[in-house]
Amino acid sequence: MNELVRTYGRGLTSVFVLLTAAWVLGLIVVPQLRMIERAFIVDQRGDEAALVATEIERAYARVFAIDQDLLRAADGAAAPPAPSPFTPSPTAPSPFAPSPSAGGSAGGSGDPGRIAGLEAEKAEARARIVELEAREAEIQAADRTTYALGNFTGMSRIHAWIFVSTLFYALCVTVLSFLACYPVAYAVATARRGERVALLMLGLVIPYAINELLRIFSWVMILEKQGILNGVLDALGLIDMAAGEGVRFVASNGAVFVVMVYAYILFMVFPIYNTIETLDRNQIEAARDLGASAWRIHWRVVLPHAKPGIAVGAVMTFMLSAGSIAAPEIVGRGLHPDWFSQVIYRRFFESSNWNQGSAYALVLLVACVVFVLVVMKLFRVGIRDIAK
Amino acid sequence: MDGNDVALTGVSMRFGDFTAVHPTDLTIGPGEFFSILGPSGCGKTTILRMISGFLDPSSGDIAIGGRSMAGIGPNRRPTALIFQNLALFPLMTVWENVAFGLEARGVALAERKRRADELLALVALDGQGGKKPTELSGGQRQRVAVARALAVEPAVLLLDEPLSALDLKLRQHMRAELKDIQRRTGVTFIYITHDQGEALTMSDRIAVMNAGRVEQVGTGDDIYDTPASPFVATFVGEQNMFQGRVASVSGGTAVVDTPLGPLHGVARGGLAAGDQALVFVRPERVGLVEADDGEAVNRVDAEVERRDLEGSFVNLFLRAGEQRISVHLTNAGTGRDVVSGRRRIGFRPTDAVVMGVGEVARE
Numbered sequence: 001m002n003e004l005v006r007t008y009g010r011g012l013t014s015v016f017v018l019l020t021a022a023w024v025l026g027l028i029v030v031p032q033l034r035m036i037e038r039a040f041i042v043d044q045r046g047d048e049a050a051l052v053a054t055e056i057e058r059a060y061a062r063v064f065a066i067d068q069d070l071l072r073a074a075d076g077a078a079a080p081p082a083p084s085p086f087t088p089s090p091t092a093p094s095p096f097a098p099s100p101s102a103g104g105s106a107g108g109s110g111d112p113g114r115i116a117g118l119e120a121e122k123a124e125a126r127a128r129i130v131e132l133e134a135r136e137a138e139i140q141a142a143d144r145t146t147y148a149l150g151n152f153t154g155m156s157r158i159h160a161w162i163f164v165s166t167l168f169y170a171l172c173v174t175v176l177s178f179l180a181c182y183p184v185a186y187a188v189a190t191a192r193r194g195e196r197v198a199l200l201m202l203g204l205v206i207p208y209a210i211n212e213l214l215r216i217f218s219w220v221m222i223l224e225k226q227g228i229l230n231g232v233l234d235a236l237g238l239i240d241m242a243a244g245e246g247v248r249f250v251a252s253n254g255a256v257f258v259v260m261v262y263a264y265i266l267f268m269v270f271p272i273y274n275t276i277e278t279l280d281r282n283q284i285e286a287a288r289d290l291g292a293s294a295w296r297i298h299w300r301v302v303l304p305h306a307k308p309g310i311a312v313g314a315v316m317t318f319m320l321s322a323g324s325i326a327a328p329e330i331v332g333r334g335l336h337p338d339w340f341s342q343v344i345y346r347r348f349f350e351s352s353n354w355n356q357g358s359a360y361a362l363v364l365l366v367a368c369v370v371f372v373l374v375v376m377k378l379f380r381v382g383i384r385d386i387a388k
Numbered sequence: 389m390d391g392n393d394v395a396l397t398g399v400s401m402r403f404g405d406f407t408a409v410h411p412t413d414l415t416i417g418p419g420e421f422f423s424i425l426g427p428s429g430c431g432k433t434t435i436l437r438m439i440s441g442f443l444d445p446s447s448g449d450i451a452i453g454g455r456s457m458a459g460i461g462p463n464r465r466p467t468a469l470i471f472q473n474l475a476l477f478p479l480m481t482v483w484e485n486v487a488f489g490l491e492a493r494g495v496a497l498a499e500r501k502r503r504a505d506e507l508l509a510l511v512a513l514d515g516q517g518g519k520k521p522t523e524l525s526g527g528q529r530q531r532v533a534v535a536r537a538l539a540v541e542p543a544v545l546l547l548d549e550p551l552s553a554l555d556l557k558l559r560q561h562m563r564a565e566l567k568d569i570q571r572r573t574g575v576t577f578i579y580i581t582h583d584q585g586e587a588l589t590m591s592d593r594i595a596v597m598n599a600g601r602v603e604q605v606g607t608g609d610d611i612y613d614t615p616a617s618p619f620v621a622t623f624v625g626e627q628n629m630f631q632g633r634v635a636s637v638s639g640g641t642a643v644v645d646t647p648l649g650p651l652h653g654v655a656r657g658g659l660a661a662g663d664q665a666l667v668f669v670r671p672e673r674v675g676l677v678e679a680d681d682g683e684a685v686n687r688v689d690a691e692v693e694r695r696d697l698e699g700s701f702v703n704l705f706l707r708a709g710e711q712r713i714s715v716h717l718t719n720a721g722t723g724r725d726v727v728s729g730r731r732r733i734g735f736r737p738t739d740a741v742v743m744g745v746g747e748v749a750r751e
Contacts, residue, residue, distance in 0.1 A: 290537075291493055
C-alpha cells in the first residue's frame with residue numbers, strides 16, 4: 001500500500017483502492033453471498049402463492065398488450081398509412097404486432113371510443129395488479145423465511161445422475177483437450193524459427209477473435225446432417241446424401257466434446273506452451289544422446305517439466321466445460337444427454353425456481369473446486385507451481 | 389570400457405551461405421584425450437555436434453571404431469555428450485540422472501541402482517545419489533554429468549566446454565580429475581574448449597581451429613613451440629610479435645629486417661628474401677642481458693614502462709620505439725628483478741619463430 005502511495009500519489013491510489021473494493025464487493029462477494037443465501041432458502045410455493053404469481057404475470061402481460069394496441073391506435077390517427085417496414089400497416093399486419101385484442105377490430109382508425117375502452121380496460125388491469133400484489137405480500141409475510149437444505153436434498157435422481165455425468169463429460173473434454181493441445185504446444189515451443197512461432201500463434205489466436213457463439217454455429221454447420229462433413233463424405237462416395245444417407249453428428253456428446261475442445265483449445269495450449277518454452281533444450285538433447293526414445297523423452301523430461309502448465313490448462317478447461325451452457329445447448333439441441341449447466345438454466349428461467357437454481361449452481365461450483373483440488377493432489381502439483 | 393577411434397574424412401558443414409566447417413580430416417586415436425581449441429564461432433562445437441549425431445555433415449563421413457555413422461541418430465551412436473551447461477535433469481535425483489541412459493536401455497531397477505552407485509563412487513560422490521542436482525555444488529554437478537555420460541559405456545566421450553562455468557580453483561582441480569577419469573576408463577575423450585590452459589594441461593593432442601578450419605594438430609609442446617600459423621602462434625599463449633621483411637633464409641634460420649634491427653629466428657613455411665614476415669618470441673624466452681655481453685644477435689634496447697608481479701612470474705613491459713615487448717621473469721625473490729630505465733633484452737634465435745604474414749588472434 002505504501003508502495004502504491006509512493007508511486008501514484010494519494011489521489012490515484014484511493015481511486016484504485018475504491019475501484020478494486022467496488023469490484024470485489026459488488027461483483028464477487030455480494031452476488032456470491034446472495035446466491036448462497038438463496039440456495040438455502042426453500043421456496044415453499046403453496047398453491048395459492050403459485051396461483052397469485054401466475055395471475056400477476058398474466059395481468060402484466062395484459063397491460064403490455066393494451067399498451068401496444070393503444071400505440072397502434074394513436075399511430076393510425078396521427079400519420080397516414082405509409083409502406084414503411086417500421087410502422088405496421090393495416091393492410092399487411094406485421095408479425096411483430098401483438099394479436100388484436102378482443103375489444104375491437106385491428107383497424108388503424110383513430111376511433112376515440114375504442115381508445116377510451118382500452119384505457120378503461122387498462123385501468124382495470126392495473127387495479128387488479130395492485131390487489132394481487134398486496135395479496136402476494138400478505139402470503140409472503142405469513143411464510144417466514146427459514147434456512148433449510150431442501151434445495152439440495154430435493155434434487156431428483158435424474159438431476160443427480162446428470163450432475164455426475166457432467167463432471168465425467170467435463171473430464172473427458174479436459175483429457176481430449178490435453179491430447180490435442182500437448183503436441184501443438186510442444187511443436188510451437190520447440191520451433192526454431194521466429195516465423196514459425198509467429199505463424200502458429202496467429203493460427204491459434206486469430207480464430208479466437210471470432211465470437212464463441214459463431215465458432216459453435218460454424219461447427220454445427222460442419223456437423224449437421226446436411227452439413228459440410230457429410231458433404232465431404234458424399235463427395236468421397238462414402239455416403240449418398242441424395243438418398244437420405246448421412247450421419248447426424250450433431251446432438252451427440254461426441255459433437256459437444258469436439259466443439260468444446262475447440263472452444264477451449266487456447267486455455268490448454270498457452271499454459272503448456274509457456275512451461276515447455278522454459279525447458280532447456282539441452283535436456284531434450286541430453287536425453288536423446290543417452291539413448292532415450294521420443295516417448296521416454298516426453299514421459300521423463302518434457303511432461304514432468306510441463307506439469308504445472310498442464311495443471312493450469314486442465315483446471316481452466318475443466319471449469320469452463322463443466323459450466324458451459326452454449327455448446328451443449330446449441331450443438332446438443334436437447335437431443336443428447338443433458339449437461340448440468342442446462343438443468344441449472346432451466347431451474348432459473350423455465351421453472352422460475354431461482355432458489356433451487358442457486359443451490360444447483362453452488363453444488364456444481366463446490367464439486368468442481370473439490371475435484372480440481374483432488375486432481376492437483378493426485379498429480380502432486382501445488383498452488384505455488386500454478387502461480388508460477 | 390574401451391575407447392574407439394574417430395575418423396573425420398572431408399567433413400564440412402554449411403548453414404545456408406555460411407560455411408561453419410570447411411572440409412576437414414581428423415583422426416583421433418582410441419583412448420586418446422583430444423582437444424579442439426579455438427575462439428568462439430570457429431566451428432569446434434559444430435564438429436562436436438556432428439560427431440554426436442545432432443547435425444548431419446554437409447559432406448564427408450564420420451566413422452567411429454571403423455563404422456560409418458551416416459544415418460545413425462545420436463541415441464544410437466557409441467558416443468555420450470557432456471553439455472556446456474551440463475543439462476542435468478533437475479526433477480530427477482542424482483542417481484536417476486546417472487542411471488537415465490540405462491533406463492533408456494531397459495535395464496532393471498536393481499541393476500540400475502547398482503551401476504549408479506558404482507559410477508558415483510568412480511566420481512567420488514558416494515552417498516549423494518538421493519539428492520537433487522540443485523542441492524549439489526558446481527563441481528559435484530560436474531561429476532554427476534560425467535557419471536551420467538559414462539553410464540552408457542560410451543566408446544567416445546564428447547565434452548563441450550564443461551568447465552567454463554566453474555571458478556578458477558575448481559576448474560584446475562577438475563582438469564586433473566577429468567584426466568584421471570579418462571586414464572582409468574580408457575574412453576576416448578574429445579574435449580572442446582576455448583581455454584588454452586585446459587587444452588594444454590589435459591590433452592594428448594590438440595587441434596587448433598579458426599574460422600571453420602583446423603590450423604594445426606599436434607601435442608601441446610608442438611602447438612606451443614612450433615606453431616604452424618600466425619593464428620596458432622598468437623592464440624595459444626602470449627607472444628611478442630615483430631613485423632619486418634625477410635633479409636635472408638639459410639639452413640632453416642631466417643633473418644628479418646625490423647625497425648629494431650635484424651632479428652634471427654627459425655623459419656616456418658616457405659619464406660624467401662623480400663617477403664613480409666612476422667617474428668614471434670614468447671615473453672618467458674626473452675631475458676634481460678648486460679649491455680656488454682658480447683652477443684650481437686637478437687639484442688634490443690628498450691625502456692621499462694611497467695612491472696607486474698604475478699606471483700611465480702614477474703612481467704616486465706618495455707617499449708622500443710613503437711614496439712612493445714613483454715618479458716616474463718621467474719620471481720627470484722626480494723625484488724631483485726625490480727628494474728627501470730633503459731635496459732637491453734635478448735633471446736636466442738632458436739626460441740624465435742619466423743612466419744609469413746597471416747591472420748593473428750585478436751587480444
